Amino acid sequence: MSENKKIEKIVGVKGMNDLLPSDSALWELFENTVQSVLKSYGFQQIRTPIVEATPLFSRGLGEVTDIVEKEMYSFEDSMNGDKLTLRPEGTAGIVRAAIEHNLVYDGPKRLWYTGPMFRHERPQRGRYRQFHQVGAEALGFSGPDIDAELIMLCQRLWDDLGLQNVRLELNSIGNAAERNAHRVALIAYFELHTDMLDAEAQRRLHSNPLRILDTKNPAMQDMVNAAPKLLDYLGEESLAHFEGVQKILRANSIPFKINPRLVRGMDYYNLTVFEWITDELGSQGTVCGGGRYDSLFATFGGKPTPACGFGMGIERLIELMKAAGDTQPSAICDVYLVHQGSDAQMQAFVLSERLRDAGLDVVLHCATATGVGNFKAQMKKADASGAAYAAIIGEDELASNSVIIKTMRSDNQENNQISVPFDTVIDYLVDQIVGAESDADCCDDPNHIHIHH
Incomplete structure (x- = not known):
């Protein structure tokens, strides 16, 4: 190599960021607080690999979701031809581990995890290609009480972190039969308004019409607001479960808003869905999302097992902590x-x-x-x-x-x-x-x- 030739610097991969020492104290504060709160509710930590078999996500999340269609980092193992994926979320891996190791054979389990996730999307504030999540999964519990407990756990975490401008939105997406009835009505309604659907909505019309309800297109808002509401298609059992969640939240002074447009693009969710939202992070307002997924165990070949959980983005919550004034540098030694x-x-x-x-x-x-x-x-x-x-x-x-x-x-x-x-x-x-x-x-x-x- 010529002595005069400049050696090119190697920089980090776009959307995959370094955590520098100046920020590590705030991350440590967040992680310690999360661990303390989860422990106070009886949750135990589980650690799963960042690489899983690709079918775990394509089967669990659904072939027509954005994650599977456009965002997964998938590759073929050159050693043996296995199709592998860097995990885009945490729940599927937890359920796979629970089935593989028969974790709920002796009763329900409260589990939590933390670590990096990977999605190939346009990097922006609070949204990166390698991002970090904390999640909790309550496996084997069927009643509305565990749904409410997970929500109350989040509220306690916000309080302990000093975060005030985070609000709760709640909905129920019922069971599969109720969603199918609503889906038929939804498709019929949107077909009457095809001239107002953008290209993305038209693509999803017959494959995943629920996702149209989540559109951010201003030109479609009034039309979407008038669409058939899933709550109107819920049966007595689903409504009773939803009311059970609300009753516990009201008794514990947890404020919430019912948002009939709050849905899930992943196939395995049912009944309760919830999101914690802030207005302080621009378009990336959701800092925590969760809900019930009673059918996922059976989808992966396990015994039918009720389950509920949530996932929260650490980067977004760190941004909120900074906005709340938690930026004091800590001593590195005594x-x-x-x-x-x-x-x-x-x-x-x-x-x-x-x-x-x-x-x-x-x-x-x-x-x-x-x-x-x-x-x-x-x-x-x-x-x-x-x-x-x-x-x-x-x-x-x-x-x-x-x-x-x-x-x-x-x-x-x-x-x-x-x-x-x-x-x-x-x-x-x-x-x-x-x-x-x-x-x-x-x-x-x-x-x-x-x-x-």
Whole structure:
């Protein structure tokens, strides 16, 4: 290769983003909060592969859905010819695992998952080709109570995250026979208005007419609003289930709006469907969607098993958290160790390990391409780390077998450091940090300092 030839940079794949350290604290806060809330409702985590057999999605989601038709990352395994797909959503994989491992043989299960999903679509704010979801699936429960519990779980999560501008929309799509009756009426209605249907609606007219109800085309809104409503085709049992969900939500002061146009493009949903929506993210307003899917187990060859669940997009919720003001950078350590000279560096290494043994998070200053740096340069790094304290070891400290402890977040900059004997510095710092934690009474804060005993 010619020495003058410039090496071309390799950049990330379009729509698949890096999560940088500046954002990781907010993601960690979200993930810790989600895990805490789900655990409080008795949900257990399940982890499934990101790659599944392609028929899992084409059979479960339906051949005429946008996901299967246009958005899936599917490929043939060059080693053995298997047809594989990067998972576009989480529910199908959870049900496949539940059937394969007979998870509900001894009774219903509350499961949750988190991880990356993949869809090939035009990247925009809150909508990416690799995106991340948290989902919960309640398997083996048939009543409206579990539907309501999942909705209430979401409300608790919004409260714990400090999100206020998220509203609930609710509907019932009944059972297959009721949907078929409605589908016949819907097709007949749209056929009377074919001149008003756009190209996408005309394509879906006979294959998936429910999706026409979800159109964003302004020219079709009035016509679609007057279309036959699925609620009018529900039988007594479906209506009773829907009323059961509403009754529990009302009793727990969960506000909601019934949206008769709220439908599902995936074939496996029935009865309750719901979405949590915000106006703060432009066109990508849905941050969580869920509902009941009692027929999916049988579709995959398992025993008929009632089920209900939801999925939420983490990127969109992180955007909402930022809008709510949750953007404060968090400290990357409790103590930053500053040192000067090779002997001081050795002493700093000993101290850093002892502090970690005591449960503190410690960053030891290390050399860069320009060297270790003087005390002033190291103290800048200590300040930028967000550490509560800097521990300083130089020649004088080595001679006196002591450590200078500087309080980094003190308003009183004139009297903010103290010399502590080396053999008592661990106890001193642990007392200071645990004491500050107790005084702040921050035990409910997911970002508080954790002391490991």
